[in-house]
Every structure is written in C-alpha cells, then in structure tokens.
Amino acid sequence: MHIYYIILVFASAFGGYFAYGRPHSISWLAAAVTNMFLAGFVYSNGRQIKINRAFAILCFCVALWTLSVFGLYIITDEHGAGHWIRFLRPGYFFLAPSIFYFMLALAKSDTGKNIRLVYVSFTIAAALSLLNYTGFFDEGIVSRGLSYFPKIGKRYIATLVNLGFWGGWGLFFIFRAYGRLASVRERQQLKYFFAGSSIALFLGLVSNTLFGLGHSVYPMGGIGIILYALIVSYAIIKHQLMDIEVIIRKGIIYAALTLSVIGVYAITVGISAGILGTRAGNWFTNALGGIVIALIFLPLRSRIQLAVDKLFFKDKYDYHKTLSDFSRDITSILDLELLFRLLVNNVTETMHIFRGCIMIYNPDRATYETRYCTGKDEEILRFELREADAPVEWLNKHASALNLAAHEESSFPQLRDRGIMLVIPLINKKRLVGMMNFGAKLSEDAYTSEDIELLMTLSGQAAIAIENDQLSARMRELEKSLHQADKLSALGTFASSLAHEIKNPLSSIKTFSQLMEKRFNDTVFREKFSAIVPQEIDRLEAVLNQLVDFGKESSLDFEPVKIGKVIDELFELVQYEALRRNIKVIKECGASLPPVAAVEQQLKQVFMNLILNAIQAMPAGGEVRISAAAAADSRIGDIVRVSVKDNGSGIPPEAMARIFKPFFTTKADGTGLGLSITQRIVRDHGGAIEVNSEPGNGAEFIVKLPVFAVAQP
Incomplete structure (x- = not known):
C-alpha cells in the first residue's frame, strides 16, 4: 500500500499544477x-x-x-x-x-x-x-x-x-x-x-x-x-x-510529506536556476529534483511520522513505546510465571484494559489452561479451551488476532460470556502454544489495527520465551535422566566389586548358620557367632545403603558436604575392582577439610566417574592417587581442590579439546556422557574442572569446589 500512497502524493501535486489559477x-x-x-x-x-x-x-x-x-x-x-x-x-x-x-x-x-x-x-x-x-x-x-x-x-x-x-x-x-x-x-x-x-x-x-x-x-x-x-x-x-484512528495519523503524515516534497522540489529548482541558469521545466532540473526527492523521501517520512506521533497522538505514542521497549526484554525473562504476570499486567495497565489473562497449552490434557489472570475471578481462573473449541480452531486456521468486535454478536459465546473482546495467539513454529485474552478498554475505545499489530509483535516474543522455557524443561528432564543413567552405568561397571562386598559378609553369615545346629551348645562358638554375625550384617547393610544412596535421584538443595566422607565411601566401593585389575588406589585427604556447598549424591557421581575413568585407563594395572586439600582460587575464592591422577597412557593430544563434549568417547563401549555430565555438575556447583595429561605419563583431573559459606548473624 505504500506505493499507493506515494502515487497519491505525486498525483496530488500533479493535480495542484492544473488547479493553479482556478x-x-x-x-x-x-x-x-x-x-x-x-x-x-x-x-x-x-x-x-x-x-x-x-x-x-x-x-x-x-x-x-x-x-x-x-x-x-x-x-x-x-x-x-x-x-x-x-x-x-x-x-x-x-x-x-x-x-x-x-x-x-x-x-x-x-x-x-x-x-x-x-x-x-x-x-x-x-x-x-x-x-x-x-x-x-x-x-x-x-x-x-x-x-x-x-x-x-x-x-x-x-x-x-x-x-x-x-x-x-x-x-x-x-x-x-x-x-x-x-x-x-x-x-x-x-x-x-x-x-x-x-x-x-x-x-x-x-x-x-x-x-x-x-x-x-x-x-x-x-x-x-x-x-x-x-x-x-x-x-x-x-x-x-x-x-481507522490511524488513518488520521497517516493523513497528517502524508499531507506534511506532500508539502515537504513540493518544498524540496521548489528549493532544488531555485538552486539549479541560481547556479546553472536553468529554467523550471528543464529536463535536467526535473531529473535533479527527482533524484533529491528519492534520496530524502524515506528518512523524511520517518522523521515526520515521529514528530506527528509525539505532537498529536502522545498517549498512543507513550504506550506504544512502553510496550515496544518491553517486547525487547521479554526473551531475557527466565521465570515463566514472572513472564506471564509481567506480560498481562504491562498490557492491561499501559493500554487501560479492563481484564487480561494468559492461557498455555497443556499437552497432557490437550487443553489450553489459564495460567495467570488479573484479578481473582474464579470463573476466569478455571477457564479452559479444548482443541476442538471454536476460538482455538479459528486461531489455528487464521494465525492472527481474533477481534470479537469484527464478528457477529452471537459468535464465540465462550469468550463473550467472560468479557473477552480480543484474543492474541501465541504462535511459534506454526504451533499455537497459548493465547492472551483481553477485555474491553476502560475508555470503551475499540482496538485499532496498530494496537493489534503491537500486541502480535509482543506475542511473538512471548511465544519464543515460552517455547524456550518448555524446551529447557525438557532438557532438564533429559539431563536428569542422563545423570541417573550414568549413575547406573557406573554401578554396572563396579558390579563385581559390589558383588564381592556383599559376598564376604554373606559367606560369613552362611558359615555360622550352617554350623549353628551342630555347635549350638558350644559356648565359645555362640560367643563368636554373637560377635561376628552382627558385624557382618552391619557391613552388608552399609554396602547396600551406599548402593541405594548412589543410585537414587538427588535433590537440588545445596548443603555443607564433607569431601573426605564422600571419598572414603567411594574408596570402599572401588577397592575390590581395583585389586581385581591389579590397580592400587591411594587416598590422600587433609585432616580438617572445610565443607563444600554441594548436593552430596551429585558429588559422588562426579568422583565415581573420574575414578572409574582412571581405572579403565590402565588395563595392565597401575596406580590411582586421590588427593584433597584446602586452597584458594583467584576466580572462585576459598575452595577444596580434589585431584584424581593415574599413571596410564594419558589422553591423546587430538582428544584433549573434545573430552568434555557430549557423546565423545575414546572407549569402544563408552557412551561419551560421563565427563560431560561431570563438568555440568561441577559448574552447577560454582566450581571448575581441569585436566592435565602427557602421552605416556597418565592424566590428572582436578576439581575445584567452593567452600560452604556460613551466614553471618
């Protein structure tokens, strides 16, 4: 339509030429x-x-x-x-x-x-x-x-x-x-x-x-x-x-633009006549005027439009500017509930709308559910729409705003009965992820095409933010599943060690139970039985508790965790597997290490992965050294530094830059997830993980974790 208006502007000037003198x-x-x-x-x-x-x-x-x-x-x-x-x-x-x-x-x-x-x-x-x-x-x-x-x-x-x-x-x-x-x-x-x-x-x-x-x-x-x-x-x-309120605005803009174009042409003709001695109507003068007008037309129109908005339509200009600025900030809001609240409140307060609510698609129930609403109207808060309902079908078909003022009064009773006059779809990748519903303006003014265009821009940003949050939620669930799968994979690798830890106390208990019938009257035997069997049962229970603790899902609440205790428990679990592979595990932990701020089960997963990798890196046997000490880091502050070092063949130089990437592995039967998950857990704890390796001299993984800070009274 811009071409239509431009032609109209020049046609006006052309007609004005013939109207001269009449x-x-x-x-x-x-x-x-x-x-x-x-x-x-x-x-x-x-x-x-x-x-x-x-x-x-x-x-x-x-x-x-x-x-x-x-x-x-x-x-x-x-x-x-x-x-x-x-x-x-x-x-x-x-x-x-x-x-x-x-x-x-x-x-x-x-x-x-x-x-x-x-x-x-x-x-x-x-x-x-x-x-x-x-x-x-x-x-x-x-x-x-x-x-x-x-x-x-x-x-x-x-x-x-x-x-x-x-x-x-x-x-x-x-x-x-x-x-x-x-x-x-x-x-x-x-x-x-x-x-x-x-x-x-x-x-x-x-x-x-x-x-x-x-x-x-x-x-x-x-x-x-x-x-x-x-x-x-x-x-x-x-x-x-x-x-068509915007028509008046456009009319003023194009009227001012017409006068400006005529003025520019007159100035061009005057300058041309003064410098070159040409006359009005000369082909060179007309061509020069046309070039000048073509160069300044769009910038001039933008400046006139801005001036008209500020001068004649200040209220509209203010809220359009406010909502335009807000639309740029939407995608940076990570809390979805906060986004819903800010989105609806900003629109209703800025445009003076009686009511507003936002509905989001729930795939589990195949319905659009109200997630936030201004006021406490229970009927609106419970409002739901199914995929087969008329408003949803209309939005899916047209992918544009549903303005009830443009439809028959008997249409869309579900919306009209609740005072909803405008529905703005939230569409991302051609999928209706939700909708924003608004009532009438307090002034009883109608929604203009510019209002709707602005709200559609706002909805596009909001739909992206909602989709990003839903993708992030699915990624978090997937990552949680991968964490759990990685734990179970580690437990599977240490199955023989666990079997050994369970088998020893069971053998002792079995032996005593078999001798019980024959030597029940033997006082010395009964004393040994009473002393040894409970110890073996406690030992068996401890192994099973460690197994259950390691395998269960962990919470996300950080607590003070003693690194020494975590390493001690893992040290017991890996001993048999290490001996079976002719590997010596050496533990060197400081006497009084400060606690770190962490989720204990996730730290166990980190160090289990690192110890497992060290053991698997030495098929011909060797030595794994686990050390922990208090230290200071220029970026993190006070830390506990944990090192897991082996003397295997080391990491190939070409693999060093990729070892933390998901699904990258140098093992024939590896998943490539262990180190990736390890790095993510350490970073989530505010720490850092580093690796040092020289071909033929083994590898060392260093984990730095921030010390738990005690709140000062």
Missing part, C-alpha cells in the same frame, strides 16, 4: 485526494471487516464524484467537458447505494433481506450510469466563466430522488439502531456520522444542483465534503467510529 477547483481536488486516501487505507487495514469495506466503497464513490467536478473546472473546451462528465459522473450515481450500504453496516443491520436491498440499489446505480453515457440527464454543455459545465435537465431529478430514497432509508436504520444501543460510544459514533453526512449532502448536492441548473450559487460541494471528512475524522479520534 481557486474554485482546489477544494474539489482536496476532497478527491482525501477520500481516495481514506478508501485505500481503510480497505487495506480491515478488508475482512464489513464496516471497513462499506466505508471504503463510499469514500471511493465520493472521490470519483468530486474528481468529476474538479475536472470540469480545469477542462477548457466543451467537447472535453462532455466526455469527462460521461466518464466520471457514475461516482455520483453510486453514492446512493454506497451511502445506504454504509449506513446498514454502521447500524449493524447488513444481514438477510437488507443485503438484497443493497444489491437492488447498486443495480439501479448501474442502470443510471448507462443512461448517463447517452446524455439522458443533460441539456447540453454551457460555458460558466473559464470552464464548461453540463446543463442538467428535468430528468436529472430522478437521480436526486434515488439518492434521497436510499439515503432516507439508511437514516431510518440509523435512528432505529440509535434507540437500541446501550453503549455511549456507539451513540456518539452515529451522532457524528449523521452531522457530517447532513453537512456534506446539503453543501455538496444542493448547491451543486442549483449551480448546474444555471443559478448563480457558489459551488460549496468540495468544502462540504472536506467538512464531512473533518467531522468523521474527529469521530474516529474521539469516539473510535471505526478501526
């Missing part, structure tokens, strides 16, 4: 341009809305009529005037049906048999247009001053009767609608339209008809149409006659 024609040119602009803009911004379509048709017909009168003022020969009036006068004939159609739409009566009446009125207008081509309504072309005008005959009265009939019938629907409307805003809409139409009809049709009959009456039609446009424009701004 002041009576200027008002008609201005009226034609204004209505052409209104027709194009209203239609392009609401072609699916009946009242917008009807208003666009009316504006187009008014533009043709005023353009036909403008042409008569600038055409200087009788023959040309005759052809012109036959070509463009149909705009006047189609005024009657277009006025009737718009009045029906404004009164919300454009249904059923009334629509058939609209078809009849347009058919009559088409028949009158055909008669006009034969000269049926005129008695020749007469000279009036410097111009030529048709002298209308008595047959022309039929067209006035037609206009009065359909206009009067339309007013009947307007008056009837006025009586049943409860909304103050809608009553004001009808008042302003009636006032503007009356002025336009009286000044335009009456004065022009008398002028056409030969009476000395100043033709006020163009001025009447301009007054009509001003009154309707005021109604648009003050009482939201239609969703």
Whole structure:
C-alpha cells in the first residue's frame, strides 16, 4: 500500500499544477485526494471487516464524484467537458447505494433481506450510469466563466430522488439502531456520522444542483465534503467510529510529506536556476529534483511520522513505546510465571484494559489452561479451551488476532460470556502454544489495527520465551535422566566389586548358620557367632545403603558436604575392582577439610566417574592417587581442590579439546556422557574442572569446589 500512497502524493501535486489559477477547483481536488486516501487505507487495514469495506466503497464513490467536478473546472473546451462528465459522473450515481450500504453496516443491520436491498440499489446505480453515457440527464454543455459545465435537465431529478430514497432509508436504520444501543460510544459514533453526512449532502448536492441548473450559487460541494471528512475524522479520534484512528495519523503524515516534497522540489529548482541558469521545466532540473526527492523521501517520512506521533497522538505514542521497549526484554525473562504476570499486567495497565489473562497449552490434557489472570475471578481462573473449541480452531486456521468486535454478536459465546473482546495467539513454529485474552478498554475505545499489530509483535516474543522455557524443561528432564543413567552405568561397571562386598559378609553369615545346629551348645562358638554375625550384617547393610544412596535421584538443595566422607565411601566401593585389575588406589585427604556447598549424591557421581575413568585407563594395572586439600582460587575464592591422577597412557593430544563434549568417547563401549555430565555438575556447583595429561605419563583431573559459606548473624 505504500506505493499507493506515494502515487497519491505525486498525483496530488500533479493535480495542484492544473488547479493553479482556478481557486474554485482546489477544494474539489482536496476532497478527491482525501477520500481516495481514506478508501485505500481503510480497505487495506480491515478488508475482512464489513464496516471497513462499506466505508471504503463510499469514500471511493465520493472521490470519483468530486474528481468529476474538479475536472470540469480545469477542462477548457466543451467537447472535453462532455466526455469527462460521461466518464466520471457514475461516482455520483453510486453514492446512493454506497451511502445506504454504509449506513446498514454502521447500524449493524447488513444481514438477510437488507443485503438484497443493497444489491437492488447498486443495480439501479448501474442502470443510471448507462443512461448517463447517452446524455439522458443533460441539456447540453454551457460555458460558466473559464470552464464548461453540463446543463442538467428535468430528468436529472430522478437521480436526486434515488439518492434521497436510499439515503432516507439508511437514516431510518440509523435512528432505529440509535434507540437500541446501550453503549455511549456507539451513540456518539452515529451522532457524528449523521452531522457530517447532513453537512456534506446539503453543501455538496444542493448547491451543486442549483449551480448546474444555471443559478448563480457558489459551488460549496468540495468544502462540504472536506467538512464531512473533518467531522468523521474527529469521530474516529474521539469516539473510535471505526478501526481507522490511524488513518488520521497517516493523513497528517502524508499531507506534511506532500508539502515537504513540493518544498524540496521548489528549493532544488531555485538552486539549479541560481547556479546553472536553468529554467523550471528543464529536463535536467526535473531529473535533479527527482533524484533529491528519492534520496530524502524515506528518512523524511520517518522523521515526520515521529514528530506527528509525539505532537498529536502522545498517549498512543507513550504506550506504544512502553510496550515496544518491553517486547525487547521479554526473551531475557527466565521465570515463566514472572513472564506471564509481567506480560498481562504491562498490557492491561499501559493500554487501560479492563481484564487480561494468559492461557498455555497443556499437552497432557490437550487443553489450553489459564495460567495467570488479573484479578481473582474464579470463573476466569478455571477457564479452559479444548482443541476442538471454536476460538482455538479459528486461531489455528487464521494465525492472527481474533477481534470479537469484527464478528457477529452471537459468535464465540465462550469468550463473550467472560468479557473477552480480543484474543492474541501465541504462535511459534506454526504451533499455537497459548493465547492472551483481553477485555474491553476502560475508555470503551475499540482496538485499532496498530494496537493489534503491537500486541502480535509482543506475542511473538512471548511465544519464543515460552517455547524456550518448555524446551529447557525438557532438557532438564533429559539431563536428569542422563545423570541417573550414568549413575547406573557406573554401578554396572563396579558390579563385581559390589558383588564381592556383599559376598564376604554373606559367606560369613552362611558359615555360622550352617554350623549353628551342630555347635549350638558350644559356648565359645555362640560367643563368636554373637560377635561376628552382627558385624557382618552391619557391613552388608552399609554396602547396600551406599548402593541405594548412589543410585537414587538427588535433590537440588545445596548443603555443607564433607569431601573426605564422600571419598572414603567411594574408596570402599572401588577397592575390590581395583585389586581385581591389579590397580592400587591411594587416598590422600587433609585432616580438617572445610565443607563444600554441594548436593552430596551429585558429588559422588562426579568422583565415581573420574575414578572409574582412571581405572579403565590402565588395563595392565597401575596406580590411582586421590588427593584433597584446602586452597584458594583467584576466580572462585576459598575452595577444596580434589585431584584424581593415574599413571596410564594419558589422553591423546587430538582428544584433549573434545573430552568434555557430549557423546565423545575414546572407549569402544563408552557412551561419551560421563565427563560431560561431570563438568555440568561441577559448574552447577560454582566450581571448575581441569585436566592435565602427557602421552605416556597418565592424566590428572582436578576439581575445584567452593567452600560452604556460613551466614553471618
């Protein structure tokens, strides 16, 4: 549509050239341009809305009529005037049906048999247009001053009767609608339209008809149409006659732009004449002016638009700017509940909306559930929509805002019963992840196309944030499952060690139980039994407790954990496996290590992975040295430094940069998850993990964990 407006701007300037020296024609040119602009803009911004379509048709017909009168003022020969009036006068004939159609739409009566009446009125207008081509309504072309005008005959009265009939019938629907409307805003809409139409009809049709009959009456039609446009424009701004408040803003912008373009052209011509001595109309001057205008047009339009917004539409500018700024910050909000609260509250408070809520899709129940709502209305808080419900189907089909003001009053009762007037879909990757529902504005103003466009931009950012959070939640669940799988994998690797730890006490218990029957009366035997069997049972219970503790899921609450205790428990678990592989495990821990802030089960997983890797790195046997000591780190602060070192073959240089990447492994049967999960756990604890290795001299993994800080009173 921008091309349409640009053409309109230059056409206005072109028409102004011909209007020079004929002041009576200027008002008609201005009226034609204004209505052409209104027709194009209203239609392009609401072609699916009946009242917008009807208003666009009316504006187009008014533009043709005023353009036909403008042409008569600038055409200087009788023959040309005759052809012109036959070509463009149909705009006047189609005024009657277009006025009737718009009045029906404004009164919300454009249904059923009334629509058939609209078809009849347009058919009559088409028949009158055909008669006009034969000269049926005129008695020749007469000279009036410097111009030529048709002298209308008595047959022309039929067209006035037609206009009065359909206009009067339309007013009947307007008056009837006025009586049943409860909304103050809608009553004001009808008042302003009636006032503007009356002025336009009286000044335009009456004065022009008398002028056409030969009476000395100043033709006020163009001025009447301009007054009509001003009154309707005021109604648009003050009482939201239609969703076209933005038209006024655009009209001011393009009017200022037209004057600026003319000014730039004049300056260019003046400079060219002063420096190069060229004349206006010279091809070089015109080309130079065109180039200058082309270069400055877009930047100039942006600057004028900003100035108009701040000067004439400050309230709109303020809340549009506020919400635009907020939309840029949405994706940085990580707490989903906070996002819902800020999103709904910001929109409802900034735009002064009665109610707002947000609904998010729950895949487990296949429903859209209310997650946040302004106020404590239990009915809204419990509100749900299924995938088969009409609002959801409409949003999935159209992927655009659902403005209930543009639909029949009987449609979408689930929304209307709860006071919802606008639904903004939350769509990401062509999937409806949720929706924002808003009630009416406190001012009773309608939602403009710019309001909806802004909210759609906001919803796009919100949908991305919601999808990111849901993906993060799934990733956390997957990571949790991988952590658990890694633990079980480690336990599987140490199965023989665990079997040995369990087998020894069971063997002792079995031996004593087999001898019990034969030596029950042996006092010494019973004393040994009483001393040894409970110890073996305690030992067995300790092994099983360690096994259960290591395998169970851990919480995310950090507590003071003693590293020495963790290493001691793992040391007991790995002893048999190490001996079986001819590996010596050496433990060197400081006497009084400070506790670290950690989740104990996750630390066990970290060190189990590192010890397991060290043992598996020495198939021919060797030595694993585990050491822990208090230290200080320039980045972390006070730490406990734990080292797990082996004297195996070391890590290949080409693998050093990739060992912590998920699914990278140098083992034939490895998963490549152990070190990746280890690094993630250490980082989640605010620590760091480092690796040192030289081919042939083994590898050393160093874990640095922050010391648990005791809160000061």
